[in-house]
Amino acid sequence: xxxxxxxxxxxxxxxxxxxxxxxxxxPEGMHAEMLEHQDNGVVGSVLVSETDKLRVWHLHIAxxxxxxxxxxxxxxxxxxLADGKARGYFSSGEIRDVTHYVGETRHFAYGEMDSxxxxxxxxxxxxxxxxxxxxxxxxxxxxxxxxxxxxxx
Numbered sequence: 001x002x003x004x005x006x007x008x009x010x011x012x013x014x015x016x017x018x019x020x021x022x023x024x025x026x027p028e029g030m031h032a033e034m035l036e037h038q039d040n041g042v043v044g045s046v047l048v049s050e051t052d053k054l055r056v057w058h059l060h061i062a063x064x065x066x067x068x069x070x071x072x073x074x075x076x077x078x079x080x081l082a083d084g085k086a087r088g089y090f091s092s093g094e095i096r097d098v099t100h101y102v103g104e105t106r107h108f109a110y111g112e113m114d115s116x117x118x119x120x121x122x123x124x125x126x127x128x129x130x131x132x133x134x135x136x137x138x139x140x141x142x143x144x145x146x147x148x149x150x151x152x153x
Contacts (some may be wrong), residue, residue: 009111009114010109010114012108012110012114012116013110013111013115013116014090014091014092014094014116014117014118015092016038016092017091017092022092023093026093026095030089030119033068033069033119034069034089034117034119036069037070037117038069038071038091039143040068040070040071041071041073041143041144041145042068042149043059043076043132044057044059044067044130044149045058045059045067045149046058046149046150046151047145048151049151050145050150052136053135053136053137054133054136055133055134055136055142056131057130057132057133057134058129058130058131058132059078059120059128059129059130059131059132060127060128060129061086061120061121061127061128061129062122062127063122063124063125063127064122065121065122066119066120066121066122067119067120067121069089069117069119070117071115071116071143072108072110072115072118072134073110073115073141073142074110074134074135074137074139074140075107075109075110075134075135076108076132076133077105077106077107077133078105078130078133079103079105080100080101080102080104080129080130081102081129081131082102082126082128082129083099083100083126084099084100084122084124084126084127084128084129085097085098085099085100085122085124086099086100086120086121086122086123086124086128087120087121088118088119088120088121089118089121090117091117091118097123100128110139112139112140113140115140
């Protein structure tokens with residue numbers, strides 16, 4: 001007999017570490033910031049389009065800056081609109097440095113109760129720019145977005 005109450009996570013799920021020691025190598029105060037913003041659904045600088053099926057975001061991060069921690073809960077993809085270097089801080093405690101190139105596109109999928117909490121820092125000398133598309137019809141309830149992040153025309 002199979003126990004169906006134990007979730008089976010997809011490959012893009014990132015577990016949130018519960019031991020504060022997992023974040024000892026992070027800059028001072030960043031772990032507390034992550035915990036404070038762990039349910040933040042703002043995955044970009046500005047929400048440029050939204051329907052009942054998807055959200056389209058633009059994300060721009062100047063050199064030396066970092067976006068707020070946020071949570072992804074449903075399928076999404078992003079495309080890099082500029083070359084750049086980034087450092088990702090993940091809820092598992094992992095820090096990952098990557099180099100992005102124009103046109104680079106990554107796809108992520110999450111099953112029921114799956115998610116990823118992270119923040120992206122620009123560690124290069126050029127503006128980081130991405131377009132992110134979130135699909136809202138996945139197994140998890142989309143996170144709410146404050147109106148101030150919606151595009152003003």
